[in-house]
Amino acid sequence: MNVPFPATLPRDAATEAGGVPLGDLPEWNLDDLYTAQDAPELKRDLDWLEEACASFATDYEGKLADLDASALLDCVRRYEKIDLIAGRIMSFAGLRYYQHTTDAERAKFMSDMQDKITTFTTPLVFFSLEFNRIPDERYDALMAENAELARYKPVFDRMRAMKPYQLSDELEKFLHDQSVVGSSAWNKLFDETIAGLSFEVEGETFGIEATLNLLSEQDRAKREAGARALAETFQSRLPLFARVHNTLAKEKEIEDRWRGLPTPQTGRHLVNHVEPEVVEALRNAVVNAYPRLSHRYYKLKAKWLGLDTLQVWDRNAPLPMEETRIVGWDEARKLVSDAYAGFDPRMAELAEPFFTDGWIDAGVKEGKAPGAFAHPTVVDVHPYVMLNYLGKPRDVMTLAHELGHGVHQRLAAGQGELLSSTPLTLAETASVFGEMLTFRKMLSEAKDPQQKKVMLAGKVEDMINTVVRQIAFYDFECKLHQARRGGELTPDDINALWMSVQAESLGPVFEFMDGYETFWAYIPHFVHSPFYVYAYAFGDGLVNALYAVYEEGTPGFEEKYFEMLKAGGSKHHKELLAPFGLNASDPAFWDKGLSMIEGFIDELEAME
Template sequence: MTTDVHAVRWDLSDLYTGPDDPAIQQDLDAAEAEAEAFRATYHGRVAELAAEELAEAVARLEALEQRLARPAVYIQLLHTVRTDDPEVGALLTRVEERATAIGNQVLFFQLEWQGVDDERAASLLTDASLAGYRHFLETTRQYRPYRLSEPEERILAEKQLTSRSAWNRLFDETFARLRFEVDGERLSEEEVLSRLKREDRETRRAAAAGFTAGLQAQLPLLTHVFNTVLSDKSIEDRLRGYPHWLTERNLDNEASDAMVEALVGRVTDRYDLVARYYRLKARLLGLDTLHDYDRYAPLPGTQRTVSWDEARETVLGAFGGFSPRMREIAEEFFARGWIDAPVVDGKQGGAFSHPATPDVHPYVLVNFTGTPSDVMTLAHELGHGVHQYLAREQGFFNADTPLTTAETASVFGEMLAFEHLMGQEGDERARLGLLCNKLEEMFATVFRQVAMNRFEHAAHTARREEGELSAERLGALWMETQRPMFGDSVVLTEDYRAWWSYIPHFLHVPGYVYAYAFGELLTLALYESYREQGADFVPRYMELLAAGGSDSPEALVGRLGLDLSDPGFWDRGLTVLDSMVARAERLADSVGTLTG
């Protein structure tokens, strides 16, 4: 039986039966009562707790925060597929306000723990009773130099609802409603962007022009939103004393400044790979000049539409070829309504996997339009999903990983799907098409994300030094940071100046984007280890996923023989990319011309 992708909607009943489920209010009430009891027991006493008492307090706090997270997760997930429903939006606000107020009751705990002197904290963390929470407590203390007083922290938490999070919601709801005029059709963001992957060049050009026109119409709003988020972050960084706009993100990612600088430097030094590949692509497409709207064009004669069932079987086959357990977990997502797949009105664009809470399971959102890239996106998000599912055993505080290593499982899932497809394809022309698609996705993950990091750096720096930035100024910064990636291989048109404005990561998680490059290059190194070690690698990799965030990325990855502290580590992944470009060049020579 063929599955209609429009029937692939997630079932959130494992969280709550609906927005009117009385259990939502009951969980919030119970969390509030426990927060009050927790505060009465421990406020002002954290510094004097013995190790066993501290362990008991952390366990209570973990249970409380997991219960509080459940209604928040539910309404966030519901809102992503019903952004145009005012009742859902109102409930989202009510739950966020209540959760913030309850969270403020227990905010004192982390502040008092951060205030414990280093010698006593180190002594406590050697006690066996705190072994399960050691990493959580250690990472909490790394923010010690930047903490404010409890009243100040509570004010910032309360104001968050009407500052950055409010602007993010406005951005999301704007794009969910936005329609782009292309050849007489009104298309959503996902639909218009998918046309950039069509074989016909005029279709791509028209899609890019329609997308640009839609962005330009919204540019006053989007520029204001971006400026406000930049300013909000600048104010908070100043209040906390962060020395750099990226300091907070690096702390969250458990990545040293030196590690991130080495990553960015190594990637920008290899922009030549991007130009080399796109010169090859121009030849394959029979074009003298590639424009920005040509970047994702499929090679002639290699494009096809993929059904949802085909995508499902590709991903499950790829995962199963690596590990039967990985396939078994992924199958649950399809069988039990943990995926939301179609492009529909009111649904947020993009894709993600949300871990929900450890007592439930992750949920995956994609916007499936039937392109080969959508198969890779599905593999990517289910890689996250398998990771999050396995890491649940670590508990609420230790399940989540930093963004840097969170991308490892997703990119590994993509590599499995890619190699699976290449192994099944016997036609050299089609294999070249698959390889080019994969290279373009990898370039988008490594080089484009680092180029976007360079734009973020320029924008945050300029906002702090120059004040409010115009759309023209932001467009100039965008072009200045994107052109070096392509060199002379791709012409970035004037229309492309507005394309900074649709990228949600700049708003939702400032500084996020380098984590994609981190994860991609780390995964390429891991995948090389898999090729070398074969079946012996599989259980060690699955153990890495199951470890979640229970230790630092360096320690966890170190168990697989990789050293993230080595500045030259990133060259391993870049060398793989170089070899894949050479592989494409050899395939292109054997296939010959694809046009005419």
Template sequence: MSFTANRAILPHETAERASTGTAIEGLPEWSLGDFYAGPNDPALAADLASLAEDSRRFEAEYKGTLAERLAAPEGGATLAAALKAYEALEDRAGRIGSYAGLLYATDTTDPVHAKTYGDVSDKLTSLATHLLFFGLELNRIDDAVMAKALGDPAAAHYRPFIEDLRKERPYQLSDDLERLFLDKSASSRTAWTRLFDDTIASLRVEMEGSEGKVTLEEALNKLLDPKEAVRKAASEGIAASLKSEERTFTLITNTLAKDKEVSDRWRGFPDVASSRHLANRVEAEVVDALVSAVTDAYPRLSHRYYAMKAKWFGKDALDTWDRNAPLPEADDRTISWADAKNTVMTSFGGFSPQLAELAGRFFDNPWIDAPVRPGKAPGAFAHPTVPSAHPYVLLNYQGRSRDVMTLAHELGHGVHQILAGPNGALMAPTPLTLAETASVFGEMLTFRQLLAEAPDARTRRVMLASKVEDMLNTVVRQIAFYTFERHVHTERREGELTTERLGQIWMDVSRESLGPSVRLQDGYEAFWAYIPHFINAPFYVYAYAFGDCLVNSLYGVYEREPAGFQEKYFALLSAGGTKHHSELLAPFGLDARDPAFWTTGLSVIEGLIDELAAADSAAG
């Protein structure tokens, strides 16, 4: 067990969702004043001190006595009281950790922010050692004793948490070993992850034709520039920049993969991704079915689409820097923040006034940080913080249509997090496989509205192509990323991987997934190095593909049977982490264990490609 504050803050998709553009006026910046006035606020130190004292008191109260006390006649009341107290400690720690993490994301190069983040992380890890016993002892309690204790109405509220916790029993170590793993995390995984973040933030890219060097985020944005010369310069500059730190990235990757292998071996996980599947509360067979369905569909999806795009560009194959390039006839206007807000809010409101009201809170309050700044965390994310507070959204908004879709995506996350909050700190967090539901659904609502309002066939074609590319990046690319990780972690069990081997694996899975109509130039073999998910949360990436296919199926249900859909949809989001995916999807007549579920989701992408092909035939 660990504090909820230790959850990683990850961008949605760094390069795949980036965009180009100039500075936009009127962009909001968040205020972290709901937590603390600043890193030197005396309240921060006071809260850490009181949390430490209360954590030690909790340990003294319950450690070594749970089994006996739960077996007593008043065991149910004891369990309820202990869980309520533990949950309160989790929430308090989450507030502190969320503040430090969000502050750091604001400017990862600020030494004060970095020190605050590091110091708070160390202290929370130290405090967590006083609470580590709780989950371990709960899992050692006899099933019959636990069942009887959960008969108490107050304790029964926490049944989903207990049931999830007990799924971890086969992989639980002794108290001393668990404490060692926790204590060492600050000087092992956490430290190496921070080194990666700091290295990425400090990278500067030299681009031919550009005045001075730019940040990696700015260079990634240039891969979507309408001018091929700019895209090529960005691609080559990024490759050179990543290669300049390739020894560091290789060392970080090897070290963290070995760290995970040690943990997996001691815990007895049978597969390199087993711990992620357990955390996601999803069966390995379900993930395997998803991966198989997507890889089998590569020729019908990515290979076919990129062949079409190459023809649109008048090339026999797309170059590395062309894959996400806008179409030649694409609208390159800059979308103001006000227009972006109006588009998203209108589409949300068209589905449900409740959805628009919840999303509107982020605009009415300083909960969004949108400008691009040096040192700011790349990409975009929605961080739930804790139920007693509210989520925050980070964007790097630069005024393109993809940025509007990213806004819809992250607001979907934020709405989901608000709705799940009443479940409390222990049960509000949603498994990653379901955490993408509201975000991708929000994107779909926004896209469908924009498509319906398209003024002409040309605009509709551009929008369809853009949506297809987003879906390919969310499904095909993420499964390729998952395949890359599986190769890396499997081979690491036999020894270290060289930079050259990492690049070879990256190129192999990229060629397989992208197909023969994408020509990967020299230098692309280094692009694996900047993907933060590989470092912060191994095997996280398949959740994007899971979520996209799930939403495609959900949206199909909504179009066929709109009556009563909203009620079931909000019930799904409000469940947080209290129900298994099979239970949540059953009201919609969906089952992720059925191979047809994934085929249905992928057919939506294929249908959009069919529509593009039909438009080409009609025009030609």
């Protein structure tokens, strides 16, 4: 079932960043889902869902193998409608909850909806299990018999990829039922803990988002104070964070062992519909490029900052020549909209309702989940974007990124509920492409070489954070899950695993303050979606290669690009990239993407 990503809150008439007005920041209007938690439409849908799940099981359990193609198509369409209604309910509950994760009423509503939908949908567990028991010859014949049924084949193929790893019907139902007090409960504990943290910085108290924001302040003393406050608070809650990671990693290991999954990463690769060797090629290409990318760039940055060594609070520091400038909301909106329109007017048109119709929640608020995301909700509504907008140039890039997701999700909605969802490896395509369009537009408008240098450096840092940092995260997760198989991990054990990848990825120019070893504690992807992080590097490398094709002036690129986004999850990455002459299975593909980052660093060195 469709479950939302983390999400936001109400706005002030004029929200400020450090005393500087940002303008009138938008907030969500969730009425397109439901008008309130006691809305009659919500009760109607819950009642419908309970009955629909029960009747679906009555009509089809034990009978899938005997259905002809036409009857199976009816079955799949009924399943899709159930998925849509359940997704609508959980989207509403999830988005309200992430607006204010420390609000007890919202947390209760979210839990109640999770419990109800888990209970209602437990009778559906048989569907994938029985479908996977249909013999291959019979399956192929059904697909050949009915074109409308065959349209769902990508969904079925992904489902059948789990065939060797599925358990008995009783165990699968137990795991489904038990999830509300298993991983999802630990996820919620993590979210509420993070949202409730406070950080003391020079006599003031901040939430996590504002404290992390201090790490990109111009004043080095402020950056250091922010980093030390983060370390102090993380250290004080480290046993809890270690318990969350130990429990989730052990739970995953138990389920993987029962299923016979060969590695902790296998489940993620299957969901992403990507071959393990493709991920390994990506990982190896990035790790081999560390010296040419992050090590080389950060050595340059140390020189610009007038330092022999960098501390962790210097990693995202602005350059000395960089203007300390806050970008108001209206300016950010215009920058991104113009960049999208410059590529194709349809892109800007698809993005416009996010600004005008309450599809974005931008303000930083107490209890609001940190970070940013675009949640697709369901295909008969629209996506919602969450930001924590503070007016930094990087926040403009985040807006461009999340709007790219939103545009992608709107275009893919035409595939229907089951086929619209894009594997994570491809889900970052439009978001990173949207960032690149916005960056190129801003770069073309740079007033002088110094401003161009600042912008190039910022882009390189963003790409390093997306590629190098995420692959380092992936390696950390691989080590963490492997180590947990040997027994309980102490906080010090996890700290040591974190530092082993940080030093390797960031390079010899860095020193690491006491306390930085705890910074694994706040990364939500490790908790919510193990091994998700390589999708960012996959997406960035893919888009860099794609953008190179665009810059070459390939005829019909825009139309091919829109067709790729409209495909949603209906095609494998090989099919989607073939019209552009690209193949992610070719190790040279990743070098092509990484060479774009290298080229930017070459430009920066040439400016010295």
